[in-house]
Amino acid sequence: MRPTDVQNPNYYHKVVDCQWACPAHTNVPEYIRLIAQGRYTDAYMLNRESNVFPAILGRTCDRPCEPACRRTRVDGKPVAICRLKRVAADLRGEIAHLLPKIPDKKNGKRIACVGAGPASLTIANDLLPLEYEVTIFEKQDKPGGLMRSNIPAFRLPERVLFEEVNMILDLGVDARFNSPVNSMRDLLSQGFDAIFVGSGAPRGKDLEIPGRHDSERIHIGIDWLESIAFGHTDSIGERVLIIGVGNTAMDCCRSSRRLGGKDIKVMARRPRKYFKASPWELEDAEEESVEIVINYAPKNFVIENGQLKGMDFERLEWDADAKRSQTIDTVFLPADDVILAIGQENAFPWIERDLGIEFDKWDMPVVNEVTMEATRPGVFFGGDSAFGPKNIIWAVEHAHQAAISIHNLCQGIPTSDRPPYGMNLVSQKMGISEWSYHNDYNPVSRQKMQHVDLVERFEQLNIEVELGFTAEQTAREVERCLNCDIQTAFTGPRCIECDACIDVCPVQCLTITRDGEEMDLRTRLSAPALNLEQALYVSAPLPQTARIMAKDEDVCVHCGLCAERCPTAAWDMQKFDLLIPYAGKTACMTSCIPA
Amino acid sequence: MPSIVKPVVTHPSLQRNQLGLTLRDYEGSMSTLCAGCGHDSITAAIVRALWEVSIEPHMLAKMSGIGCSSKTPAYFAHGAHGFNSAHGRMPPIATGANAANRELTYIGVSGDGDSLSIGLGHLCHAIRRNVKMVYIIENNGVYGLTKGQFSASADTGSKSKRGEANEMSPIDPVMLALSIGATFVARSFSGDKDQLVPILRAALAHRGFALIDVISPCVTFNDHTGSTKSYLYTRQHELKATEVDFVPPEKEILATIAQNGITSVTMHDGSVVQFKSVPADYDPADRQKATAYLMAQQSKGVIVTGLLFVDESVSDLHEMNRTSHVPLSRIPYENLCPGSAALQELQEDFR
Numbered sequence: 001m002r003p004t005d006v007q008n009p010n011y012y013h014k015v016v017d018c019q020w021a022c023p024a025h026t027n028v029p030e031y032i033r034l035i036a037q038g039r040y041t042d043a044y045m046l047n048r049e050s051n052v053f054p055a056i057l058g059r060t061c062d063r064p065c066e067p068a069c070r071r072t073r074v075d076g077k078p079v080a081i082c083r084l085k086r087v088a089a090d091l092r093g094e095i096a097h098l099l100p101k102i103p104d105k106k107n108g109k110r111i112a113c114v115g116a117g118p119a120s121l122t123i124a125n126d127l128l129p130l131e132y133e134v135t136i137f138e139k140q141d142k143p144g145g146l147m148r149s150n151i152p153a154f155r156l157p158e159r160v161l162f163e164e165v166n167m168i169l170d171l172g173v174d175a176r177f178n179s180p181v182n183s184m185r186d187l188l189s190q191g192f193d194a195i196f197v198g199s200g201a202p203r204g205k206d207l208e209i210p211g212r213h214d215s216e217r218i219h220i221g222i223d224w225l226e227s228i229a230f231g232h233t234d235s236i237g238e239r240v241l242i243i244g245v246g247n248t249a250m251d252c253c254r255s256s257r258r259l260g261g262k263d264i265k266v267m268a269r270r271p272r273k274y275f276k277a278s279p280w281e282l283e284d285a286e287e288e289s290v291e292i293v294i295n296y297a298p299k300n301f302v303i304e305n306g307q308l309k310g311m312d313f314e315r316l317e318w319d320a321d322a323k324r325s326q327t328i329d330t331v332f333l334p335a336d337d338v339i340l341a342i343g344q345e346n347a348f349p350w351i352e353r354d355l356g357i358e359f360d361k362w363d364m365p366v367v368n369e370v371t372m373e374a375t376r377p378g379v380f381f382g383g384d385s386a387f388g389p390k391n392i393i394w395a396v397e398h399a400h401q402a403a404i405s406i407h408n409l410c411q412g413i414p415t416s417d418r419p420p421y422g423m424n425l426v427s428q429k430m431g432i433s434e435w436s437y438h439n440d441y442n443p444v445s446r447q448k449m450q451h452v453d454l455v456e457r458f459e460q461l462n463i464e465v466e467l468g469f470t471a472e473q474t475a476r477e478v479e480r481c482l483n484c485d486i487q488t489a490f491t492g493p494r495c496i497e498c499d500a501c502i503d504v505c506p507v508q509c510l511t512i513t514r515d516g517e518e519m520d521l522r523t524r525l526s527a528p529a530l531n532l533e534q535a536l537y538v539s540a541p542l543p544q545t546a547r548i549m550a551k552d553e554d555v556c557v558h559c560g561l562c563a564e565r566c567p568t569a570a571w572d573m574q575k576f577d578l579l580i581p582y583a584g585k586t587a588c589m590t591s592c593i594p595a
Numbered sequence: 596m597p598s599i600v601k602p603v604v605t606h607p608s609l610q611r612n613q614l615g616l617t618l619r620d621y622e623g624s625m626s627t628l629c630a631g632c633g634h635d636s637i638t639a640a641i642v643r644a645l646w647e648v649s650i651e652p653h654m655l656a657k658m659s660g661i662g663c664s665s666k667t668p669a670y671f672a673h674g675a676h677g678f679n680s681a682h683g684r685m686p687p688i689a690t691g692a693n694a695a696n697r698e699l700t701y702i703g704v705s706g707d708g709d710s711l712s713i714g715l716g717h718l719c720h721a722i723r724r725n726v727k728m729v730y731i732i733e734n735n736g737v738y739g740l741t742k743g744q745f746s747a748s749a750d751t752g753s754k755s756k757r758g759e760a761n762e763m764s765p766i767d768p769v770m771l772a773l774s775i776g777a778t779f780v781a782r783s784f785s786g787d788k789d790q791l792v793p794i795l796r797a798a799l800a801h802r803g804f805a806l807i808d809v810i811s812p813c814v815t816f817n818d819h820t821g822s823t824k825s826y827l828y829t830r831q832h833e834l835k836a837t838e839v840d841f842v843p844p845e846k847e848i849l850a851t852i853a854q855n856g857i858t859s860v861t862m863h864d865g866s867v868v869q870f871k872s873v874p875a876d877y878d879p880a881d882r883q884k885a886t887a888y889l890m891a892q893q894s895k896g897v898i899v900t901g902l903l904f905v906d907e908s909v910s911d912l913h914e915m916n917r918t919s920h921v922p923l924s925r926i927p928y929e930n931l932c933p934g935s936a937a938l939q940e941l942q943e944d945f946r
Contacts (some may be wrong), residue, residue: 433596498812499788
C-alpha cells in the first residue's frame with residue numbers, strides 16, 4: 001500500500017468521525033473538552049464559529065455526528081454530542097464582546113437575502129463583518145423561518161430562538177418583515193450586488209385520494225404547525241390521524257397531544273426500520289402515548305354529511321426488504337382530524353423563468369453544489385431552497401459556502417476559486433506518561449435526558465420537554481468522548497520494531513507486518529479490519545526489517561498508550577485542529593482554539 | 596509508570612478460546628518496565644500462547660526470582676498462582692512446587708542474571724531433574740535493574756552503554772543446557788512473536804524441562820551500537836535454524852503436510868511439533884549434531900534461533916522418583932503423615 005498521506009488535512013479530519021460527518025465540520029471533541037473544563041462560553045463560541053446557532057441546534061439538530069460517533073462502534077451508544085452543545089449554550093456567560101465586530105464603514109456592496117431563516121441569517125453573520133450591507137426580506141412578521149414555524153415551542157422555546165436570531169439581526173441587518181418577495185425580476189432590478197435565496201421548502205406535499213377536499217379537518221402538516229406557531233390554531237379533535245412518519249409527523253403528533261388530542265395515531269406505510277423520523281424523536285413521541293401504526297396505506301377519507309368521520313386504510317403485508325406489498329384487507333379508522341405529514345417541496349412561483357435562472361425537470365433550481373450559485377451569476381441558493389428539504393445544519397453550511405462565493409464575486413474573483421482547508425498538529429506530550437488531555441477510557445454509559453413530567457408538560461403548549469443535562473450528567477457524558485482529534489501520529493524512521501505499542505493497545509489497532517495490497521492487508525492485522533469506511537494508516541517500510549506499521553483507525557480509543565509505551569517517540573499524540581476557511585478568512589487566519 | 600491502566604474496552608471482534616476467555620483475560624497488571632523493553636513483548640507472547648492452549652488460569656503457577664525479568668509474571672495471567680522467590684532460587688522452589696503438585700502447569704520466568712550468575716547451580720539441577728516446567732530466560736546481557744552492568748551472558752567484545760567492551764567469555768544457556776542433558780532447548784527473539792508463540796506452545800506440551808532462551812533487548816542500557824543484544828544486531832545476525840508449527844492433539848494432521856521433508860515430533864500429550872525449513876546438516880532430535888551445528892554457527896557470530904533440540908523419551912522428575920500422581924494437597928493427612936508409630940516401624944527396617 002502507499003504510505004498514508006497525513007499532510008492532507010482530510011486524512012486526520014476523517015478520523016474525527018463527528019467533525020467529518022457534520023456538514024459545518026464543528027470541532028466537536030474540542031468543545032466537549034472545553035465543557036469538561038467548565039469553559040462554557042469558549043465552548044459556545046467555538047460552536048458558533050462553524051454552526052452559528054448552538055443553542056437552537058443543541059435542541060433541534062438532526063445530529064449527523066451522532067450515528068458517526070466512534071463511541072457507537074466501541075460501546076453501542078454515541079456520545080450525546082447534541083445535548084452537550086445545549087449545555088454549552090445553557091451555561092455560557094456574556095458573549096456580546098466576543099461577537100464579530102461590525103465596522104461602521106461599508107464597502108458599498110449590497111446583498112439581498114430572501115427569507116429570514118438559518119441560511120440567510122448565516123449569510124448576514126458572515127458578510128456583515130466584511131463591511132457588506134445585508135437586506136433580508138421576510139414574508140412573516142417575525143424572523144427564524146422554519147425554525148420558528150415548524151419546530152414546536154416545546155422543543156425549541158421562543159426565548160432561545162429569539163436570542164440567537166437577534167444576535168445576528170442586531171449586528172446591523174436591514175430586516176424587512178411582512179415583505180414577501182413576489183418577483184425575482186423586481187428584486188434583480190433593485191441593484192443588489194448579489195441575491196441569496198434562502199426561502200426554504202415551504203410547501204407540504206398533498207395526498208390526492210378521494211375525499212381530500214371535502215372537509216376542513218384535513219390539514220397539511222407544516223402549514224398546521226405554522227398556524228400553531230403564529231397563534232392561529234389552538235385546538236384539535238380528540239381522535240387524530242397523522243399520515244407519514246418523518247420528523248414533521250413527530251412534531252404534529254406531539255403538538256396534537258398538547259392541543260386536545262387524546263387518541264393519536266401515526267400511520268406508516270412501511271415497517272419501522274424504514275421510518276424517516278430520527279429514532280430519538282420516535283421515542284419522545286411514544287413516551288407521550290402516541291401510537292405508531294405500521295403497514296397501513298391511506299385509501300380514502302370517509303366523509304358523511306360534510307363531516308370527516310375517518311379514513312379507510314389498506315393493510316399491507318411486505319416482503320423481506322419491504323419493496324413489494326400485498327393488500328390484506330381494508331380497515332376503517334375513525335378520526336376527528338387528519339394531518340398530512342408526507343414531505344415538503346420547494347416552490348418558486350415568484351421566480352420568473354426567463355431570467356437565466358435554470359430549473360430542472362423537477363422544477364428545482366440548478367445550483368452548483370460547491371459555490372451554491374444558480375445558473376445566473378450573482379444569484380445564490382442555500383438551505384432547503386437549494387436542494388430540497390435537509391436540515392438547519394446543512395442550511396448553515398450552504399450559507400457559509402455561498403458567503404465565500406459572494407465575497408469572491410464582489411472582489412472580482414471567480415466563485416469557483418475555493419480557499420483551501422488547513423490544519424494544525426500539536427503534540428500533547430507534557431512529560432513521561434503525561435498528556436495534556438484526559439486519555440483514560442471511561443466506561444460510563446450514555447446519559448439519559450430528563451424530561452418534564454408527563455402530566456405537567458401538557459399544561460401549556462410551550463413547556464420545553466427536555467430539561468437539559470444536570471451538572472453530574474454533563475460531567476459523566478463529556479468523559480465518554482474519545483478525543484478522536486488527538487491523533488496517533490507515527491514517525492516511521494524512529495521505529496525500532498520492539499512491538500511495545502502493539503502489545504499495549506487495548507483494542508488491537510496496530511500491526512507490524514509485510515506490505516501488501518489494502519484488501520489483503522486488512523485480513524492480516526492483529527484484528528481484521530472489516531469496517532471499510534475506516535481508513536488504514538500505513539507507514540513507509542520500517543528501518544530494521546522493511547515491514548510496515550499499519551493502524552486500523554476503526555475502534556482506536558485514543559488512549560495514547562501506544563505513544564506512552566513507545567521508547568523512541570515514533571508514536572506521538574498530536575491534537576489535530578481543522579482550519580476551516582470562511583468568507584474573508586483564509587484557513588490560516590482562523591483558529592478554533594480559544595485563548 | 597504508565598499514566599493509566601490499560602482500558603477495559605476491547606475490540607468488538609475479539610475472539611474467545613475453548614474456555615470462552617479472551618486474550619485480555621490472560622493479561623496481568625500494567626507493566627512498570629521501561630517503554631520498549633523486550634520483556635513486555637515476551638509477556639505478550641506468553642499471554643497469546645496461554646490463550647491459544649486454553650489453559651485455565653487457576654491451573655497455572657508463575658515462578659520467578661529477582662530482576663527486571665522476574666517482575667514480568669505480574670504482567671500476565673492475573674488469575675494464576677505465583678511465587679516470587681529470592682534471587683536465583685526460582686528453580687528449586689519450582690522443583691518443590693512441582694513435586695508437591697504435578698497437576699499445575701509451571702512457567703518460570705527468569706533472566707540472565709538470575710539464572711546464569713547467582714542461580715546457575717540451581718538451574719543446572721532443575722535441568723538434570725527434568726522438572727516439568729517452561730523455563731524462560733529473558734536474556735538481555737545486562738543487569739538492567741542496577742544500571743546496566745554486563746551480565747554472564749554478555750558476549751566478549753560487546754560494548755556497554757559507556758563504550759567499555761566486555762572481556763569475559765559468556766555463558767550460553769543453550770549450549771549449557773544441551774551439555775547437561777536438557778530435553779527441550781529453544782532460542783527465540785522478543786521481537787518475533789510468530790516464532791516465539793509456537794515454541795511456547797510446544798514447551799507447554801513438553802514432557803519435562805523446557806528451556807527457552809529469549810534474546811530480549813534492554814532498551815535503556817543495551818540497545819546501542821556496539822551491543823550484541825540490541826534489536827538491530829539481533830535482527831542482522833539472526834539465523835532461524837528451525838521454524839516450527841504446533842499442532843494440538845485434537846487436530847488431525849493431514850498426510851500431505853506430514854510429507855515434504857517436514858520432521859515431526861510427537862509430544863507427550865499427543866500434540867505434534869512440525870519442523871519446517873531445517874538446514875540439511877541439522878537434526879533437532881540429535882544432541883551431538885545440534886551441538887556441533889550451534890558451535891559452528893556461534894563461531895561465525897550467528898545467533899541461531901528456533902526450537903533447537905527435543906527429546907520426549909526422557910522421564911521427568913516424578914517418573915524418575917516414582918512419586919505420587921495425586922497432588923499432596925489432596926492426599927488425606929493420615930496418609931501424608933502416618934504418625935510416630937509408623938515412623939518407628941520404618942526406622943526398625945534400617946536397624
